Amino acid sequence: MTRDEARAADARDPLGGVRARFRLPPDVIYLDGNSLGALPATTPGAMAAGVETAWGNRLIRSWNEGWVEAPRRIGDRIAPLIGAAPGEVIACDSTSANLYKLIVAALRAAGGRTTVLSEAGNFPTDLHVAEGAVAAVPGARLRVVARDDIADALDADTALLLLTHVHYTSGRRFDMAAVTAAAHDMGATVLWDLSHSVGAVAVDLNGAGADLAVGCGYKYLNGGPGAPAFLFVAERHQARLANPLSGWFGHAEPFAFTDDYRPADGIDRWLCGTPPVLGLMALEAGIATFDGVTMAALEAKSAALFDLFRARGEAAGLHCITPVDPAGRGSHISFRHPEAWPINSALIEAGVIGDFRTPDVLRFGLTPLYTGFEDVWRATETLGAIMADGRWRAARYAEKARVT
Amino acid sequence: MTRDEARAADARDPLGGVRARFRLPPDVIYLDGNSLGALPATTPGAMAAGVETAWGNRLIRSWNEGWVEAPRRIGDRIAPLIGAAPGEVIACDSTSANLYKLIVAALRAAGGRTTVLSEAGNFPTDLHVAEGAVAAVPGARLRVVARDDIADALDADTALLLLTHVHYTSGRRFDMAAVTAAAHDMGATVLWDLSHSVGAVAVDLNGAGADLAVGCGYKYLNGGPGAPAFLFVAERHQARLANPLSGWFGHAEPFAFTDDYRPADGIDRWLCGTPPVLGLMALEAGIATFDGVTMAALEAKSAALFDLFRARGEAAGLHCITPVDPAGRGSHISFRHPEAWPINSALIEAGVIGDFRTPDVLRFGLTPLYTGFEDVWRATETLGAIMADGRWRAARYAEKARVT
The missing domain is CATH 3.40.640.10 (Type I PLP-dependent aspartate aminotransferase-like (Major domain))
Structure with a gap:
């Protein structure tokens, strides 16, 4: 899938309009809604x-x-x-x-x-x-x-x-x-x-x-x-x-x-x-x-986001440990890599907020209410770049894990 | 104490300025801060x-x-x-x-x-x-x-x-x-x-x-x-x-x-x-x-508010059940009356929010951070009027207690 194709998938996504129900910061791609959900637009009021x-x-x-x-x-x-x-x-x-x-x-x-x-x-x-x-x-x-x-x-x-x-x-x-x-x-x-x-x-x-x-x-x-x-x-x-x-x-x-x-x-x-x-x-x-969202629609979008993430994550050199069968999994995707912690740190620095789980798991939440195909495309593009250029090997990513 | 004297007591109250740390509704006298404290002015921000x-x-x-x-x-x-x-x-x-x-x-x-x-x-x-x-x-x-x-x-x-x-x-x-x-x-x-x-x-x-x-x-x-x-x-x-x-x-x-x-x-x-x-x-x-408030200052003001409330509450015909010795009590004052529930309801309707405690207790919180002498004066004036005119006998005050 190209970035344009990802955009096109967002354009025809029946849940695409639901994203407006959230206030997402413009400078990050948030893939940790399975740890802390994003802020709904109506919540401050x-x-x-x-x-x-x-x-x-x-x-x-x-x-x-x-x-x-x-x-x-x-x-x-x-x-x-x-x-x-x-x-x-x-x-x-x-x-x-x-x-x-x-x-x-x-x-x-x-x-x-x-x-x-x-x-x-x-x-x-x-x-x-x-x-x-x-x-x-x-x-x-x-x-x-x-x-x-x-x-x-x-x-x-x-x-x-x-x-x-x-x-x-x-x-x-x-x-x-x-x-x-x-x-x-x-x-x-x-x-x-x-x-x-x-x-x-x-x-x-x-x-x-x-x-x-x-x-x-x-x-x-x-x-x-x-x-x-x-x-x-x-x-x-x-x-x-x-x-x-x-x-x-x-x-x-x-x-x-x-x-x-x-x-x-x-x-x-x-x-x-x-x-x-x-x-x-x-x-x-x-x-x-x-409101008005069916779990069937959520599951269908989650499955499509998962397939895109998995293909591009594995292409970047990570090993997916989440079951491929949608009935056998939730709505996040996890990869195993011995250097998961510094890779996750480098992703966060690059504006892609996923999650590390000890000892060696990178975890990304796919929250179909507010995550789109272009988000996944861009996040995995960044992941690929980090894996390719090896920037995660820099010492500053090695600091001790706290909450992620 | 007259209303003017109560105002004068507020004017010389060393904690008088602390009231501005709260957003109090203008239409009530709130004497239930021992059940739910008032909204601090900084909390919304x-x-x-x-x-x-x-x-x-x-x-x-x-x-x-x-x-x-x-x-x-x-x-x-x-x-x-x-x-x-x-x-x-x-x-x-x-x-x-x-x-x-x-x-x-x-x-x-x-x-x-x-x-x-x-x-x-x-x-x-x-x-x-x-x-x-x-x-x-x-x-x-x-x-x-x-x-x-x-x-x-x-x-x-x-x-x-x-x-x-x-x-x-x-x-x-x-x-x-x-x-x-x-x-x-x-x-x-x-x-x-x-x-x-x-x-x-x-x-x-x-x-x-x-x-x-x-x-x-x-x-x-x-x-x-x-x-x-x-x-x-x-x-x-x-x-x-x-x-x-x-x-x-x-x-x-x-x-x-x-x-x-x-x-x-x-x-x-x-x-x-x-x-x-x-x-x-x-x-x-x-x-x-x-911040910056000593418990000694709070206790001193609470004692003075208590004395004012007790004198005027008893003058209105209620029996104070809270110890007179400040070291033997907290910062609220309670009165016993067999018709405490309808009296409390009539007080609330008149804009004085106190509290009823089953079966026969009227309870008023004295919260020196935001309760002043004129508040107590006005509340007890209303209490006296309710006791004198007997309005609490009206049927509408008899509805079943819920949270008070």
Whole structure:
């Protein structure tokens, strides 16, 4: 594909107009929306109104004018993106805290089963939190096995299978329906981490018979740095699972101010403390960037961006580790190279913001709402130039990795 | 005191100029800053810059340009307000989640002691969370006793004494040093909830030999609705206590992406998920409203506002339940009246925003940074008129309480 052909692909892209829903800096090509989504154009105004009017003028009265309901209202806006029903999703806390709630809850309701099974190399916080969660349930343990050994490791003691739907490094995607069915056949519950799936690929939790899920608000949902996360509990499980983080906003009557905890019916019981209203305002504006966009259209564009990136990335000398089959991956593309860190640094200096993942992975987010074909063409042209001229070998690219 | 005398008191108030640090709506007298602090004048600009520049333009790079350090940096700004040292406070999660972390951690380090002791009628989330926390530690239990029975209830099984320093309803304040010493004499650890103390009264955690504390960012700290909370762990306890919510941001090397959890040294281990950056931005601007203000000056003004409010409130026929001794209370004033709910509703309609607390308490926040003597004079004048003309008896004030 030539640059002109990339431009032509943008011109006929049915999602091309959606890019105007974002404020993108003119001097960079941003390929890290899977780590931090770009700023929606409506967010500054929504935040200003929320801060100056709802907080500044209405003050405490705003709790009765939309704030109390925000976690549930936003959950109901996330629901259609993940195949959930209204009342099955709530926006709250961090992904990590939500993992803790659901792991502990599932273990306590597991009828004597004691094992949480997960994947070696899962996103770190999933494993870290699982370590903490099993410590809260007598006899429970965390078992971590290689991806290819998960099916065999499911057994009569498996209480919970904890998996990230799309892997944060490789981009590999589990077959949610098949894995869920296999776990159910063994009597286990499944908790899906959708952080790299929600807003990236079509997810159908109820179609897959899923039990529990968590996900991130600040990646593909464009909710802003450290946005509130969300959690999903299938309706059939809601009455039997209890939130270990039993804070007042999960109480049946938070403003009755009683000493005893009595959980709310339904999804509200998964709230803990006072909701993070400013973060929720930005998350709500972020989710609105999906208005009128079908996941099928997103997936189709993502696949075309992927094919272009892969062909030109491999031509530049990198080895793609993300599955070629679109059904087997998310919406990012990763390459392995022993010098991934300095190459990524050189790319950033050249205005192409991708991501490094330890020890040797270059990762690029393909966010079809605001990434175009010409972006990918230019980014891979720069990548090719960096690989060809070897500028990444310069000492200044060797400094220690921090967040990327 | 006449209205002119109240004006004169404002004119000579050494904190009078601080009011300009806030954007207060002109049509109300706001006496609920102990529930939701007012909007600082710098916050809209700080949020706009944070959203449009740090997020919108710098994107993922901002994590290396101030975001990663924000929880600790803000903790270090809270520390001098509560008598803590740098590195002993961190801003994170909600008060409720922070209570859970510290209660579980203290129980696990209690050498076989199993009781969490707290006060009946403590703020509900403290008791609710304690219920959830004891369920995470085999053999642990929550014991709730009347305030006057706490000293006698401390015994050789008390692992943790969990108290709110200033009571959210009555405004009664515990003698932190004396209670801490009594608990230490019995071999117990103390966890102070400072939600109604921080920024309201002088707090000296290290002077009192305190162990653990949590507090709220959205009340007197003016951090905005649902602002991140904070927690304090005395330096001597930091190495021996473990965070049960073992998320990736509390890891010694969050970006090394290892499967095993290894806690950070020091206060950073109390982080869990990705920090809520937008909320932290507002909290940082809120704390800056205290720049150059001494807690002694705040307490002196609060005492004078209290005396004025009490005299005129009692003259209007309400019964003050907040201790008269300034050392025995926080910075709000509460009155008991069987018709507190409709009276509060009538006050709000008349532009005086106070607070109702079930079942029969009228509560008014005295926030000396932005509340003046004429405000109190006018508010109590309105209160007197409402009590005299009986308008609160009208049916429209009887609707069901929600958040107030």
